[in-house]
Amino acid sequence: MVRKPTSKETARKPNMREAILVAAEELFATNGFNAVSVRDIAQAAGANPGSVTYHFKTKDGLLLEIYRRHCGPMNLRRSELLAAARRVRDLQDRLEAIVRAYVVPAFTSGSDLAGGGARFTRLRAVMSAEGNEVARKIIAQTFDDTSHAFIDAVHESLPQIPRTDIVWRSHFLLGALYYSLVTPDRVSRLSRGEADGSDAASAIEQLVQATVAAFQAPALDQAAPARRRPVVGSKI
Amino acid sequence: MVRKPTSKETARKPNMREAILVAAEELFATNGFNAVSVRDIAQAAGANPGSVTYHFKTKDGLLLEIYRRHCGPMNLRRSELLAAARRVRDLQDRLEAIVRAYVVPAFTSGSDLAGGGARFTRLRAVMSAEGNEVARKIIAQTFDDTSHAFIDAVHESLPQIPRTDIVWRSHFLLGALYYSLVTPDRVSRLSRGEADGSDAASAIEQLVQATVAAFQAPALDQAAPARRRPVVGSKI
DNA sequence: TGATCTTTTGTACGATAGTACAAATCACAT
DNA sequence: ATGTGATTTGTACTATCGTACAAAAGATCA
Numbered sequence: 001m002v003r004k005p006t007s008k009e010t011a012r013k014p015n016m017r018e019a020i021l022v023a024a025e026e027l028f029a030t031n032g033f034n035a036v037s038v039r040d041i042a043q044a045a046g047a048n049p050g051s052v053t054y055h056f057k058t059k060d061g062l063l064l065e066i067y068r069r070h071c072g073p074m075n076l077r078r079s080e081l082l083a084a085a086r087r088v089r090d091l092q093d094r095l096e097a098i099v100r101a102y103v104v105p106a107f108t109s110g111s112d113l114a115g116g117g118a119r120f121t122r123l124r125a126v127m128s129a130e131g132n133e134v135a136r137k138i139i140a141q142t143f144d145d146t147s148h149a150f151i152d153a154v155h156e157s158l159p160q161i162p163r164t165d166i167v168w169r170s171h172f173l174l175g176a177l178y179y180s181l182v183t184p185d186r187v188s189r190l191s192r193g194e195a196d197g198s199d200a201a202s203a204i205e206q207l208v209q210a211t212v213a214a215f216q217a218p219a220l221d222q223a224a225p226a227r228r229r230p231v232v233g234s235k236i
Numbered sequence: 237m238v239r240k241p242t243s244k245e246t247a248r249k250p251n252m253r254e255a256i257l258v259a260a261e262e263l264f265a266t267n268g269f270n271a272v273s274v275r276d277i278a279q280a281a282g283a284n285p286g287s288v289t290y291h292f293k294t295k296d297g298l299l300l301e302i303y304r305r306h307c308g309p310m311n312l313r314r315s316e317l318l319a320a321a322r323r324v325r326d327l328q329d330r331l332e333a334i335v336r337a338y339v340v341p342a343f344t345s346g347s348d349l350a351g352g353g354a355r356f357t358r359l360r361a362v363m364s365a366e367g368n369e370v371a372r373k374i375i376a377q378t379f380d381d382t383s384h385a386f387i388d389a390v391h392e393s394l395p396q397i398p399r400t401d402i403v404w405r406s407h408f409l410l411g412a413l414y415y416s417l418v419t420p421d422r423v424s425r426l427s428r429g430e431a432d433g434s435d436a437a438s439a440i441e442q443l444v445q446a447t448v449a450a451f452q453a454p455a456l457d458q459a460a461p462a463r464r465r466p467v468v469g470s471k472i
Numbered sequence: 473t474g475a476t477c478t479t480t481t482g483t484a485c486g487a488t489a490g491t492a493c494a495a496a497t498c499a500c501a502t
Numbered sequence: 503a504t505g506t507g508a509t510t511t512g513t514a515c516t517a518t519c520g521t522a523c524a525a526a527a528g529a530t531c532a
Binding site for chain 2: 033128140144173176189191195205
Binding site: 283 | 508509510511512513
């Protein structure tokens with residue numbers, strides 16, 4: 001259904017501002033922040049470079065707006081799913097539901113288009129890798145609450161595991177999640193075509209299954225108390 | 237021991253070429269490829285911008301040389317450790333040894349300085365996130381053999397798990413490994429100071445423990461055959 | 473239609489990017 | 503001491519960057 005645009009949202013093209021946002025998301029998520037120029041974004045969106053300045057003032061402002069419009073809906077979705085997961089009776093099922101509440105919105109949430117959630121999550125992965133300052137500030141103040149709530153929920157399901165271990169394992173989960181979105185082709189390649197790394201449904205199921213098992217692993221202290229371990233010092 | 241430099245390796249400073257390589261590694265691994273200028277690198281190495289051109293011709297050439305000097309030693313170390321791991325009798329111990337053979341060199345290997353392995357692995361993580369072309373070519377032709385050997389070894393220890401699942405889980409391992417090196421501070425923050433994300437020994441033990449459990453999880457097909465799963469379509 | 477506001481276009485400016493290159497400087501064998 | 507080759511320095515060139523800004527174009531409503 002094609003809707004006649006109202007006065008407030010467009011002049012010439014049907015929502016040029018939105019087109020710029022989507023183009024920027026895609027380009028930033030694929031090539032990183034610094035590798036993409038404002039002119040690249042404008043061209044991909046079919047806009048004029050000056051139009052980007054008009055709508056978002058600066059390149060940082062554009063990135064900021066991308067985060068702003070995704071963070072809210074995504075965390076809301078996660079909260080809802082987490083609340084529902086907490087109400088699951090069976091402990092094993094509950095843990096799986098909690099993990100799923102964390103993973104699914106990262107792949108599918110998003111205010112608008114299909115794949116918007118995955119695109120934004122991939123963007124976060126790339127910005128995190130590049131140590132982007134704008135992203136770092138937003139992330140710490142927006143996602144840490146959600147992460148803590150997730151960690152607490154997992155910890156309630158696995159009270160015998162120290163919180164520290166759960167933090168590490170949830171960190172691994174986020175890393176695996178990010179990497180799955182960054183280089184899905186590697187999965188296809190290493191499986192010799194048997195798996196499709198860019199199939200979101202497969203990725204989610206595999207990730208949930210593996211993560212639940214990782215969370216349920218024995219705690220580190222009691223894991224292998226009598227074993228020799230290779231000495232590996234040095235801070236990272 | 238301070239060695240008198242021979243004519244072939246230096247003129248003014250004690251190995252300026254090496255200083256440039258290390259500085260570039262550090263800067264690229266922290267800020268990404270495009271965010272770092274040749275002038276930044278030269279300054280960090282105490283060199284002149286022209287000196288970078290002299291030794292490595294182009295910025296891409298510098299990145300290429302960084303990969304060249306690390307890939308060989310790291311894969312060699314992995315092969316040795318993997319061969320040793322394959323000889324472990326006990327199946328559970330063998331799986332853990334195999335995972336360790338994959339993880340440990342990523343944190344510690346390196347032709348030279350302490351932390352060189354971690355620095356290079358972090359660099360790979362960042363280049364992978366940025367979709368760097370130079371890196372992509374080298375990676376595919378250098379690390380895929382190692383990855384396949386690793387996957388095969390795991391598969392031998394867990395013959396009842398489909399190879400596809402093992403590929404996914406080893407992919408998650410690499411993602412978790414990368415992310416641990418990219419944002420170790422997040423672990424410290426979320427654990428409220430109880431864990432040190434930049435402690436390589438902890439990271440390795442936690443990662444090995446979690447990954448072994450993930451590999452041992454039941455295969456996806458037989459995991460929960462009678463369960464309803466949320467329908468989540470859409471390619472990434 | 474004409475006035476007014478929003479959006480888009482086109483262009484320009486200063487800063488910085490990668491790289492080339494000649495001159496200066498060094499280490500070392502003779 | 504001097505010549506030679508390797509390395510470092512300094513500088514300059516062109517391209518592209520983010521951004522500013524005036525003019526053009528479109529939309530809206532009296």
